Amino acid sequence: LAKTTQPISMDSYEGQEVNITCSHNNIATNDYITWYQQFPSQRPRFIIQGYKTKVTNEVASLFIPADRKSSTLSLPRVSLSDTAVYYCLVGENSGNTPLVFGKGTRLSVIA
Amino acid sequence: GAVVSQHPSWVICKSGTSVKIECRSLDFQATTMFWYRQFPKQSLMLMATSNEGSKATYEQGVEKDKFLINHASLTLSTLTVTSAHPEDSSFYICSARDGKGNQPQHFGDGTRLSIL
Numbered sequence: 333l334a335k336t337t338q339p340i341s342m343d344s345y346e347g348q349e350v351n352i353t354c355s356h357n358n359i360a361t362n363d364y365i366t367w368y369q370q371f372p373s374q375r376p377r378f379i380i381q382g383y384k385t386k387v388t389n390e391v392a393s394l395f396i397p398a399d400r401k402s403s404t405l406s407l408p409r410v411s412l413s414d415t416a417v418y419y420c421l422v423g424e425n426s427g428n429t430p431l432v433f434g435k436g437t438r439l440s441v442i443a
Numbered sequence: 444g445a446v447v448s449q450h451p452s453w454v455i456c457k458s459g460t461s462v463k464i465e466c467r468s469l470d471f472q473a474t475t476m477f478w479y480r481q482f483p484k485q486s487l488m489l490m491a492t493s494n495e496g497s498k499a500t501y502e503q504g505v506e507k508d509k510f511l512i513n514h515a516s517l518t519l520s521t522l523t524v525t526s527a528h529p530e531d532s533s534f535y536i537c538s539a540r541d542g543k544g545n546q547p548q549h550f551g552d553g554t555r556l557s558i559l
Binding site: 377 | 475487492494536538540546547548549550553555
Protein backbone atom coordinates (compact mmCIF):
# COMPACT_ATOMS: atom_id res chain seq x y z
CA LEU A 333 0.00 0.00 0.00
CA ALA A 334 1.26 3.45 -0.91
CA LYS A 335 2.35 5.48 2.09
CA THR A 336 1.10 9.04 2.38
CA THR A 337 2.74 12.06 3.97
CA GLN A 338 0.83 15.19 4.89
CA PRO A 339 1.40 18.07 7.30
CA ILE A 340 0.53 17.28 10.90
CA SER A 341 -1.36 20.52 11.40
CA MET A 342 -2.42 23.72 9.68
CA ASP A 343 -4.04 26.94 10.84
CA SER A 344 -6.24 29.22 8.78
CA TYR A 345 -8.50 32.21 9.24
CA GLU A 346 -12.16 32.07 8.38
CA GLY A 347 -12.95 32.87 4.77
CA GLN A 348 -9.55 31.84 3.44
CA GLU A 349 -8.84 29.08 0.95
CA VAL A 350 -6.98 26.16 2.47
CA ASN A 351 -4.77 23.84 0.49
CA ILE A 352 -3.57 20.60 2.06
CA THR A 353 -0.94 18.72 0.12
CA CYS A 354 -0.32 15.01 0.41
CA SER A 355 2.69 13.12 -0.91
CA HIS A 356 2.33 9.57 -2.18
CA ASN A 357 5.47 8.75 -4.09
CA ASN A 358 4.74 5.03 -4.34
CA ILE A 359 1.23 5.31 -5.74
CA ALA A 360 0.32 2.35 -7.97
CA THR A 361 -1.39 2.42 -11.33
CA ASN A 362 -4.70 1.17 -9.95
CA ASP A 363 -4.71 3.44 -6.90
CA TYR A 364 -7.19 6.23 -6.36
CA ILE A 365 -6.69 9.21 -4.07
CA THR A 366 -9.40 9.77 -1.49
CA TRP A 367 -9.79 12.44 1.17
CA TYR A 368 -11.84 12.10 4.35
CA GLN A 369 -12.78 14.59 7.07
CA GLN A 370 -13.17 13.55 10.68
CA PHE A 371 -14.53 15.48 13.64
CA PRO A 372 -13.72 14.27 17.18
CA SER A 373 -15.61 11.11 18.13
CA GLN A 374 -17.32 10.94 14.76
CA ARG A 375 -16.88 8.76 11.73
CA PRO A 376 -14.68 9.77 8.81
CA ARG A 377 -16.74 11.48 6.14
CA PHE A 378 -15.92 11.17 2.46
CA ILE A 379 -14.92 14.49 0.90
CA ILE A 380 -13.62 13.80 -2.57
CA GLN A 381 -11.88 11.19 -4.68
CA GLY A 382 -9.84 11.35 -7.85
CA TYR A 383 -7.46 9.50 -10.12
CA LYS A 384 -5.81 12.26 -12.13
CA THR A 385 -6.01 15.96 -13.07
CA LYS A 386 -8.73 17.84 -11.24
CA VAL A 387 -11.92 16.86 -9.50
CA THR A 388 -14.40 19.33 -8.04
CA ASN A 389 -17.56 18.85 -6.02
CA GLU A 390 -19.74 21.10 -3.90
CA VAL A 391 -17.33 21.16 -0.96
CA ALA A 392 -13.80 20.82 -2.31
CA SER A 393 -11.43 20.46 -5.22
CA LEU A 394 -8.73 17.89 -5.66
CA PHE A 395 -5.69 18.62 -7.79
CA ILE A 396 -3.52 15.76 -8.98
CA PRO A 397 -0.41 16.40 -11.11
CA ALA A 398 0.46 14.23 -14.06
CA ASP A 399 2.93 12.04 -12.13
CA ARG A 400 0.29 11.44 -9.40
CA LYS A 401 2.97 11.43 -6.71
CA SER A 402 1.13 14.10 -4.77
CA SER A 403 -2.30 15.64 -4.49
CA THR A 404 -3.75 18.81 -3.05
CA LEU A 405 -7.10 19.15 -1.34
CA SER A 406 -8.47 22.67 -1.71
CA LEU A 407 -11.18 23.94 0.63
CA PRO A 408 -12.62 27.27 -0.51
CA ARG A 409 -13.51 29.92 2.09
CA VAL A 410 -13.25 27.80 5.21
CA SER A 411 -15.42 28.40 8.24
CA LEU A 412 -15.01 27.50 11.90
CA SER A 413 -16.98 24.31 11.29
CA ASP A 414 -14.26 23.07 8.94
CA THR A 415 -11.95 22.56 11.93
CA ALA A 416 -11.25 18.83 11.76
CA VAL A 417 -8.69 16.21 10.84
CA TYR A 418 -8.28 15.58 7.12
CA TYR A 419 -6.95 12.26 5.88
CA CYS A 420 -5.39 11.56 2.50
CA LEU A 421 -5.64 7.92 1.49
CA VAL A 422 -4.34 6.07 -1.50
CA GLY A 423 -5.49 2.66 -2.61
CA GLU A 424 -7.52 0.56 -4.99
CA ASN A 425 -11.26 1.01 -4.96
CA SER A 426 -12.00 -2.68 -4.96
CA GLY A 427 -14.42 -4.20 -2.50
CA ASN A 428 -11.96 -6.17 -0.39
CA THR A 429 -9.10 -3.68 -0.17
CA PRO A 430 -9.27 -1.58 3.01
CA LEU A 431 -8.16 2.00 3.35
CA VAL A 432 -5.15 2.42 5.63
CA PHE A 433 -5.10 5.72 7.48
CA GLY A 434 -2.04 7.84 8.09
CA LYS A 435 -1.81 10.50 10.76
CA GLY A 436 -3.87 13.08 8.91
CA THR A 437 -3.73 16.88 9.01
CA ARG A 438 -5.36 18.70 11.89
CA LEU A 439 -6.86 21.89 10.45
CA SER A 440 -7.74 24.66 12.88
CA VAL A 441 -9.84 27.51 11.54
CA ILE A 442 -9.60 30.72 13.53
CA ALA A 443 -12.15 33.51 13.61
CA GLY B 444 -25.56 7.04 -1.15
CA ALA B 445 -24.35 3.93 0.63
CA VAL B 446 -25.21 3.81 4.34
CA VAL B 447 -23.45 1.82 7.03
CA SER B 448 -25.22 1.48 10.37
CA GLN B 449 -23.36 0.61 13.56
CA HIS B 450 -24.84 -0.33 16.91
CA PRO B 451 -24.54 0.42 19.77
CA SER B 452 -23.10 3.90 19.64
CA TRP B 453 -21.93 3.85 23.25
CA VAL B 454 -21.20 1.10 25.75
CA ILE B 455 -20.03 1.26 29.35
CA CYS B 456 -19.43 -2.04 31.11
CA LYS B 457 -17.41 -3.73 33.79
CA SER B 458 -14.06 -5.35 33.21
CA GLY B 459 -14.41 -8.97 32.11
CA THR B 460 -17.60 -8.41 30.15
CA SER B 461 -17.87 -9.36 26.49
CA VAL B 462 -19.31 -6.72 24.19
CA LYS B 463 -20.80 -7.24 20.73
CA ILE B 464 -20.86 -4.48 18.13
CA GLU B 465 -22.98 -4.78 14.99
CA CYS B 466 -22.27 -3.29 11.60
CA ARG B 467 -24.89 -3.30 8.85
CA SER B 468 -24.87 -2.15 5.27
CA LEU B 469 -28.37 -0.75 4.82
CA ASP B 470 -28.75 -0.28 1.09
CA PHE B 471 -26.07 -2.43 -0.44
CA GLN B 472 -24.51 -5.82 -0.04
CA ALA B 473 -21.02 -5.99 1.38
CA THR B 474 -19.06 -9.18 0.99
CA THR B 475 -16.27 -7.45 2.86
CA MET B 476 -16.39 -5.14 5.85
CA PHE B 477 -13.55 -3.55 7.78
CA TRP B 478 -13.08 -2.92 11.48
CA TYR B 479 -11.00 -0.05 12.82
CA ARG B 480 -10.06 1.15 16.28
CA GLN B 481 -9.20 4.71 17.21
CA PHE B 482 -7.66 5.94 20.46
CA PRO B 483 -8.00 9.62 21.48
CA LYS B 484 -6.07 12.02 19.25
CA GLN B 485 -4.77 9.17 17.12
CA SER B 486 -5.58 7.94 13.65
CA LEU B 487 -7.80 5.02 12.75
CA MET B 488 -6.03 1.69 12.97
CA LEU B 489 -7.22 -1.18 10.82
CA MET B 490 -7.94 -4.20 12.99
CA ALA B 491 -9.33 -6.75 10.59
CA THR B 492 -11.10 -7.44 7.33
CA SER B 493 -14.36 -9.29 7.70
CA ASN B 494 -15.29 -11.66 4.87
CA GLU B 495 -18.82 -12.96 4.40
CA GLY B 496 -18.94 -16.70 4.89
CA SER B 497 -15.30 -17.13 5.80
CA LYS B 498 -12.77 -16.26 8.47
CA ALA B 499 -11.72 -12.71 9.07
CA THR B 500 -8.23 -11.51 8.23
CA TYR B 501 -6.56 -9.85 11.19
CA GLU B 502 -3.83 -7.22 11.08
CA GLN B 503 -0.54 -7.91 12.78
CA GLY B 504 -0.76 -7.45 16.53
CA VAL B 505 -4.54 -7.86 16.75
CA GLU B 506 -5.57 -10.89 18.78
CA LYS B 507 -8.16 -12.91 16.89
CA ASP B 508 -9.31 -14.68 20.04
CA LYS B 509 -9.82 -11.36 21.76
CA PHE B 510 -11.68 -9.68 18.92
CA LEU B 511 -14.09 -12.17 17.42
CA ILE B 512 -15.50 -11.26 14.04
CA ASN B 513 -18.50 -12.88 12.41
CA HIS B 514 -19.80 -11.99 8.97
CA ALA B 515 -22.78 -14.29 8.57
CA SER B 516 -24.65 -12.38 5.87
CA LEU B 517 -24.02 -9.91 3.08
CA THR B 518 -25.29 -7.05 5.21
CA LEU B 519 -24.10 -7.81 8.73
CA SER B 520 -20.75 -8.14 10.43
CA THR B 521 -20.24 -8.30 14.19
CA LEU B 522 -17.21 -7.62 16.36
CA THR B 523 -17.17 -9.12 19.83
CA VAL B 524 -14.63 -7.85 22.32
CA THR B 525 -14.23 -10.78 24.66
CA SER B 526 -13.43 -10.36 28.34
CA ALA B 527 -12.91 -6.66 27.85
CA HIS B 528 -10.44 -4.78 30.02
CA PRO B 529 -9.85 -1.04 30.50
CA GLU B 530 -7.11 -1.02 27.86
CA ASP B 531 -9.74 -2.11 25.31
CA SER B 532 -11.58 1.16 25.84
CA SER B 533 -11.57 2.87 22.47
CA PHE B 534 -13.66 4.09 19.54
CA TYR B 535 -14.48 1.19 17.23
CA ILE B 536 -15.59 1.96 13.68
CA CYS B 537 -16.76 -0.37 10.95
CA SER B 538 -16.66 0.31 7.26
CA ALA B 539 -17.78 -1.20 3.99
CA ARG B 540 -17.67 -0.52 0.31
CA ASP B 541 -20.40 -1.25 -2.18
CA GLY B 542 -18.71 -3.75 -4.42
CA LYS B 543 -20.32 -2.47 -7.60
CA GLY B 544 -17.77 -0.51 -9.57
CA ASN B 545 -15.62 2.28 -8.25
CA GLN B 546 -17.05 3.27 -4.87
CA PRO B 547 -15.54 4.99 -1.84
CA GLN B 548 -15.43 3.31 1.56
CA HIS B 549 -18.30 4.29 3.88
CA PHE B 550 -18.11 4.27 7.65
CA GLY B 551 -20.52 3.55 10.45
CA ASP B 552 -20.98 6.12 13.19
CA GLY B 553 -18.68 4.23 15.53
CA THR B 554 -19.04 2.68 18.97
CA ARG B 555 -17.43 4.27 21.97
CA LEU B 556 -16.49 1.48 24.36
CA SER B 557 -15.61 2.30 27.95
CA ILE B 558 -14.51 -0.50 30.25
CA LEU B 559 -14.53 0.27 33.95
